[in-house]
Amino acid sequence: MSFLDASDMTGGYGAADILHGCTLKVEKGQIAVIVGPNGAGKSTAMKAVFGMLKLRGGHVKLDGEDITALSPQERVRKGMGFVPQVNNVFPTMSVEENLEMGAFIRTDDFRPTMEQVYDLFPILRDKRHQNAGELSGGQRQQVAVGRALMTQPKLLMLDEPTAGVSPIVMDELFDRIIEVARTGISILMVEQNARQALEIADQGYVLVQGANKYTDTGAALMADPEVRRTFLGG
Amino acid sequence: MSTHQPSAARGGKIRAPLLFAVMAVLIGFEGMTSGWNGAIGILNMGLISAILALGVNMQWGYAGLFNSGVVGFIALGGLAPVLVSMPPTPGAFAAGGWQILIGLLIAVAAIVLAVWLNGRLAGKARVLAIVAVLVAGFFIYRAVFDPAVAAVQAINPSALGYLGGLGLPVLLAWPVGALLAAGAAWVIGKTALGLRSDYLAIATLGIGEIIVAVLKNEEWLARGVLNVNGIPRPWPVPYEIDLQGNAAFVERAAALGLDPVTASTLLVKLLYTGLFVAVLGLLLWAAQLALKSPWGRMMRAIRDNEISAAAMGKNVTRRHLQIFVLGSAVIGLAGAMMITLDGQMTPSSYNPLRYTFLIWVMVIVGGSGNNWGSVLGGLLIWYLWIKAEAWGPQMMDLVTANLSEGALKQHLVDSAAHMRLIVMGLVLLLVLRFSPRGLLPER
Amino acid sequence: MEFLNALVAILNYVVVPATAYGAQLALGALGVTLIYGILRFSNFAHGDTMAFGTGITIIVTWGLQALGIGLGPLPTALLALPFGIAITAALVLATDRVVYRYYRKVKTAPVILTMVSVGVMFVMNGVTRLLIGVDEIQFADGERFVVAARAFKAATGLNEPLAIRTTQVITVVVAGLVVWALFWFLARTRTGKSMRAFSDNEDLALLSGINPNRVVAVTWIIAAALATTAGTLYGLDKSFKAFNYFQLLLPIFAAAIVGGLGNPLGAIAGGFVIAFSEVGVTYAWKKVATYLIPNWEAEGLMQLLSTEYKFAVSFAILIIVLLFKPTGLFKGKSV
Numbered sequence A: 001m002s003f004l005d006a007s008d009m010t011g012g013y014g015a016a017d018i019l020h021g022c023t024l025k026v027e028k029g030q031i032a033v034i035v036g037p038n039g040a041g042k043s044t045a046m047k048a049v050f051g052m053l054k055l056r057g058g059h060v061k062l063d064g065e066d067i068t069a070l071s072p073q074e075r076v077r078k079g080m081g082f083v084p085q086v087n088n089v090f091p092t093m094s095v096e097e098n099l100e101m102g103a104f105i106r107t108d109d110f111r112p113t114m115e116q117v118y119d120l121f122p123i124l125r126d127k128r129h130q131n132a133g134e135l136s137g138g139q140r141q142q143v144a145v146g147r148a149l150m151t152q153p154k155l156l157m158l159d160e161p162t163a164g165v166s167p168i169v170m171d172e173l174f175d176r177i178i179e180v181a182r183t184g185i186s187i188l189m190v191e192q193n194a195r196q197a198l199e200i201a202d203q204g205y206v207l208v209q210g211a212n213k214y215t216d217t218g219a220a221l222m223a224d225p226e227v228r229r230t231f232l233g234g
Numbered sequence B: 001m002s003t004h005q006p007s008a009a010r011g012g013k014i015r016a017p018l019l020f021a022v023m024a025v026l027i028g029f030e031g032m033t034s035g036w037n038g039a040i041g042i043l044n045m046g047l048i049s050a051i052l053a054l055g056v057n058m059q060w061g062y063a064g065l066f067n068s069g070v071v072g073f074i075a076l077g078g079l080a081p082v083l084v085s086m087p088p089t090p091g092a093f094a095a096g097g098w099q100i101l102i103g104l105l106i107a108v109a110a111i112v113l114a115v116w117l118n119g120r121l122a123g124k125a126r127v128l129a130i131v132a133v134l135v136a137g138f139f140i141y142r143a144v145f146d147p148a149v150a151a152v153q154a155i156n157p158s159a160l161g162y163l164g165g166l167g168l169p170v171l172l173a174w175p176v177g178a179l180l181a182a183g184a185a186w187v188i189g190k191t192a193l194g195l196r197s198d199y200l201a202i203a204t205l206g207i208g209e210i211i212v213a214v215l216k217n218e219e220w221l222a223r224g225v226l227n228v229n230g231i232p233r234p235w236p237v238p239y240e241i242d243l244q245g246n247a248a249f250v251e252r253a254a255a256l257g258l259d260p261v262t263a264s265t266l267l268v269k270l271l272y273t274g275l276f277v278a279v280l281g282l283l284l285w286a287a288q289l290a291l292k293s294p295w296g297r298m299m300r301a302i303r304d305n306e307i308s309a310a311a312m313g314k315n316v317t318r319r320h321l322q323i324f325v326l327g328s329a330v331i332g333l334a335g336a337m338m339i340t341l342d343g344q345m346t347p348s349s350y351n352p353l354r355y356t357f358l359i360w361v362m363v364i365v366g367g368s369g370n371n372w373g374s375v376l377g378g379l380l381i382w383y384l385w386i387k388a389e390a391w392g393p394q395m396m397d398l399v400t401a402n403l404s405e406g407a408l409k410q411h412l413v414d415s416a417a418h419m420r421l422i423v424m425g426l427v428l429l430l431v432l433r434f435s436p437r438g439l440l441p442e443r
Numbered sequence C: 001m002e003f004l005n006a007l008v009a010i011l012n013y014v015v016v017p018a019t020a021y022g023a024q025l026a027l028g029a030l031g032v033t034l035i036y037g038i039l040r041f042s043n044f045a046h047g048d049t050m051a052f053g054t055g056i057t058i059i060v061t062w063g064l065q066a067l068g069i070g071l072g073p074l075p076t077a078l079l080a081l082p083f084g085i086a087i088t089a090a091l092v093l094a095t096d097r098v099v100y101r102y103y104r105k106v107k108t109a110p111v112i113l114t115m116v117s118v119g120v121m122f123v124m125n126g127v128t129r130l131l132i133g134v135d136e137i138q139f140a141d142g143e144r145f146v147v148a149a150r151a152f153k154a155a156t157g158l159n160e161p162l163a164i165r166t167t168q169v170i171t172v173v174v175a176g177l178v179v180w181a182l183f184w185f186l187a188r189t190r191t192g193k194s195m196r197a198f199s200d201n202e203d204l205a206l207l208s209g210i211n212p213n214r215v216v217a218v219t220w221i222i223a224a225a226l227a228t229t230a231g232t233l234y235g236l237d238k239s240f241k242a243f244n245y246f247q248l249l250l251p252i253f254a255a256a257i258v259g260g261l262g263n264p265l266g267a268i269a270g271g272f273v274i275a276f277s278e279v280g281v282t283y284a285w286k287k288v289a290t291y292l293i294p295n296w297e298a299e300g301l302m303q304l305l306s307t308e309y310k311f312a313v314s315f316a317i318l319i320i321v322l323l324f325k326p327t328g329l330f331k332g333k334s335v
Helices: A042-050 A072-078 A095-102 A111-120 A122-126 A137-149 A167-182 A194-200 A218-223 A225-231 B012-034 B036-062 B070-085 B092-120 B123-153 B170-192 B197-217 B240-245 B247-255 B260-292 B294-304 B306-311 B316-342 B352-366 B371-402 B407-434 C002-039 C046-067 C077-105 C110-132 C149-156 C166-188 C190-200 C202-207 C212-237 C242-247 C249-259 C264-282 C286-292 C307-324
Strands: A004-011 A019-026 A031-035 A055-062 A080-083 A155-159 A186-190 A203-208 A211-216 C145-147
Touching (some): A019 A186, A031 A042, A031 A167, A042 A155, A042 A186, A095 A111, A095 A137, A095 C190, A111 A122, A111 A167, A137 A167, A167 A194, A211 A218, A218 A225, B012 B036, B012 B371, B036 B070, B036 B352, B036 B371, B070 B170, B070 B197, B070 B316, B197 B352, B197 C110, B197 C249, B240 B247, B247 B260, B294 B306, B294 B316, B306 B316, B352 B407, B407 C077, B407 C110, C002 C046, C002 C190, C002 C212, C002 C249, C002 C264, C002 C286, C046 C077, C046 C110, C046 C242, C046 C249, C077 C110, C077 C212, C145 C149, C166 C190, C166 C212, C166 C264, C190 C202, C190 C212, C202 C212, C249 C264, C249 C307, C264 C307
Antiparallel strands (some): A004 A019, A203 A211
């Protein structure tokens, strides 16, 4: 049984469904990547996993527990961390305060976790007293990921973490994400940069029109000529 | 606004006539129980309130613009009857009137020059030049303006002491009042529109207070708190005293079983009613036409979704400015009508609670976006406002009937008059909460 | 000597009164800006909240005076202030529960909330009038002056008097303490930080598990405390009249916008900018000029604007800021 098991998700924001029986599964400590053309429902699928979308069908299970009916906040308590694509930091608060707010629901000592985040993203330690809004795009993404890690999630969800950052920063972010996964945290990620993302993915999902088109390991999808031709640009 | 409920108007087509009939019954009942004089008095102010509500509805209902300075536009409109219809003060222009106008022109010229410089220069030079022009302009203006004002105010201060008017028929003052208000609205709209919606609310709150302050303090203009009395009546309204002296009128009144005094006041009030109904009818017709035109549809489209309207190439700020100026003109017109009805200009009576926020209650209760709703809201809320003044103490008497005489009872009875503020606030809150589309919802 | 006289005149007629007034405006603007930052609407009822809080404080003051309880040289109202704050906080919390909460739930446009606040303003205005009437009330007791005019003249030998009233000193001291406490709360405590987080990014705050109802409640309590304190200090310094508090809305909003809506530091700066401009522009500078320029008799009062137009000053500053820097001098929210 997968650590995250979101099966047959059907639903949308209004009358029309965007997801049509979409299934996403992530194993413990592995990286799953959702790719697909624009408007395929990638972000919507992730939001559905996180409970920001009302499902008409299907279920979401985390570590064997059915959480389909829970609100996003309750899912955070169950061990999900979510990094939105935009507006994912508190701009007028310092880096350290951003991390503190990430740990808001924790009642135990979160200092060690904060040290772990600083070890993972050393630049944040240097800028801990600077406002997050004043950082560069890549650094801000690191704050956003760090904030989500502060609850010590078991599943970290990233909505296009590399949108709008330079290729060098993107490579570095992916390296960090691999490091996070090595600590046993499962990762579910939506990515525009499909090729690079699939390279680090244990599991890849190609969504088309709200449904699974191809599902395989990252390497297998990269090797599949059909996938390469249609989705990875040859 | 965006609080539209999906449920359609209940009652459909008969709803509006029914509610207006209820209103008529209320006025009729008032006439039968407390006298027609009072009833028609309420009706007349109700009609003016309806026009005010119509103007505010254009801004809020059509376009979602929050004008919290309605009182200022009413007051500015009220200035028009003084300026247009009062006889000119002999010698005032020779003494300093022209100089006052020159002073004001200097002030305007300085501002225009500053605005022009703002577009022409850049950086530090711009700031310095603008500040220099404004400061110099201000001192020249004061040097020209102050002695002239003193000279004008020295002319027979107990009765005149102001420039006086043009001595023209007072009906002309109505469109002039509209123009004055429109001008102020253009200036304020030009600055505050296009920014976030609350800014307009706060800027208009300011302009409202300033206009009232100007009217209170600039004695050369309209005698300030000394008030201007005896503003001439509009055609065709006669004076009661003339009617009572008219043998034919007295005879006809007697034939109807009325004494001359009652008959003359009734006739005067009814003639006002006729005038106001005519103006209201004309405005309502035009407003309905506008609302149903492509222009009105575009207005509402902008209101309901500013972003998509802007994306479709509509110049939202320009449209907003247009409707804001138009609505303010209607408010100014009503302000002029009100002063004409009162026959006097009393600047200290312009209270924002009564003249801004009460009008708001009328629009919201009547149904924002619906012109007929504004008319109904104007009539109904005005009626309630007048009646609540009497009901408050009556209710308080009832409440305190079993209390022993003492400070508490006295305090409660004395303060009962303030109950109507609470009532109006509650009406506004209840309508916003439970029936945000009002009595006559927008279609 | 002449120069010193001029300096003392400026101190006495401009700096001292403007500092006290600025502190009062700053407290009022802080309340407006906090509500704007957290609840995201311009609260038109804030002036009447100030009036209500002050009214309650005055009533409690009277009660304490009747009981013979006082603070010696300090006004009794300071002792009554906590009661005023508590009751006002209870009132605004009840208002939030009955009125505003519904609109948060259905996510209404901010302008509707502003309209709703107008309804609340009406009710509060009426309630205040019911409680305490419409008349002007003086409720400052205790020592009147810290520095009395005559004593100052005798001590310094200057022609110009300097009078510093107790209420002015109290205003500045209390305002300083309140602002310090507020900033400490916002910067250091968990709840304060969660409020800033909520103001910065509501969605992310919710994701982080911050309880919105708690944030909103704390905001109302702080706003009530600020409004009551500002209103009481203003009433002590000048006098209490319900309508004057409604009229304070304009300078308070101007202060908040000048500083950048949603920015607490800006609100304080804005309060002083407005107060000093207002007092400076409406002060008759003739006396100062006569001291500074020897052998010169000024024509007129050298007053830029008569005091009746003091609102025009707030308005002019507001318009200038809107024209050139709509987000305020200290960068507020633009949404």
